[in-house]
Amino acid sequence: xxxxxxxxxxxxxxxxxxxxxxxxxxxxxxxxxxxxxxxxxxxxxxxxxxxxxxxxxxxxxxxxxxxxxxxxxxxxxxxxxxxxxxxxxxxxxxxxxxxxxxxxxxxxxxxxxxxxxxxxxxxxxxxxxxxxxxxxxxxxxxxxxxxxxxxxxxxxxxxxxxxxxxxxxxxxxxxxxxxxxxxxxxxxxxx
Numbered sequence: 090x091x092x093x094x095x096x097x098x099x100x101x102x103x104x105x106x107x108x109x110x111x112x113x114x115x116x117x118x119x120x121x122x123x124x125x126x127x128x129x130x131x132x133x134x135x136x137x138x139x140x141x142x143x144x145x146x147x148x149x150x151x152x153x154x155x156x157x158x159x160x161x162x163x164x165x166x167x168x169x170x171x172x173x174x175x176x177x178x179x180x181x182x183x184x185x186x187x188x189x190x191x192x193x194x195x196x197x198x199x200x201x202x203x204x205x206x207x208x209x210x211x212x213x214x215x216x217x218x219x220x221x222x223x224x225x226x227x228x229x230x231x232x233x234x235x236x237x238x239x240x241x242x243x244x245x246x247x248x249x250x251x252x253x254x255x256x257x258x259x260x261x262x263x264x265x266x267x268x269x270x271x272x273x274x275x276x277x278x279x280x
Contacts (some may be wrong), residue, residue: 091128092146095121096243099150099157106161111238117185118235121154122228145207148214152180167234167243172256174228180262184265187214194276213275223255223262230255 098121105114125239128147155181156177163173195204203209216224230251266273 090148091124095124095150096153099154103157106165111235115235115239155227160229162234167237169252172252175256175259190274210277212277215273215275217265217269217273219265220262225257226255226258239278
């Protein structure tokens with residue numbers, strides 16, 4: 090439910106940013122962040138609340154939210170186009186890799202129903218340390234970019250430095266998945 094809420098908030102945030110209602114967008118972004126923290130807290134502390142569907146929806150909700158935020162913030166001229174292109178490209182490559190691993194680990198006969206059934210887990214992607222850092226940096230940049238027009242620091246050198254740091258961590262994260270490859274995938278054998 091929390092992941093679905095985050096997915097539902099993504100287009101609302103995109104609309105608010107495009108309409109330049111940054112005060113409300115900042116509040117909605119905080120609400121989306123709260124749902125993510127609460128989701129993680131519940132999954133870590135109550136084992137009976139973990140599910141295959143939830144473990145698939147949580148990263149999907151994060152990717153949708155990040156993508157919508159970066160595209161709309163770029164449209165509002167608060168994040169540069171090359172940085173958004175880099176972030177979206179990395180996410181597309183990761184999603185393609187997940188689809189490939191899903192196909193390779195699915196036992197035969199491989200059917201579409203089995204392939205798209207999130208309750209039928211065959212592999213788990215283990216994020217690298219730099220990938221976790223990158224996610225945090227990307228979210229910090231989103232928060233800083235949303236706050237920039239509210240607090241009047243859109244032309245700050247610190248925001249430009251954050252753009253560069255985000256580009257660095259995004260590239261490092263993409264490289265870490267390429268470099269570690271199979272070590273980042275845990276195949277679930279009990280299927």
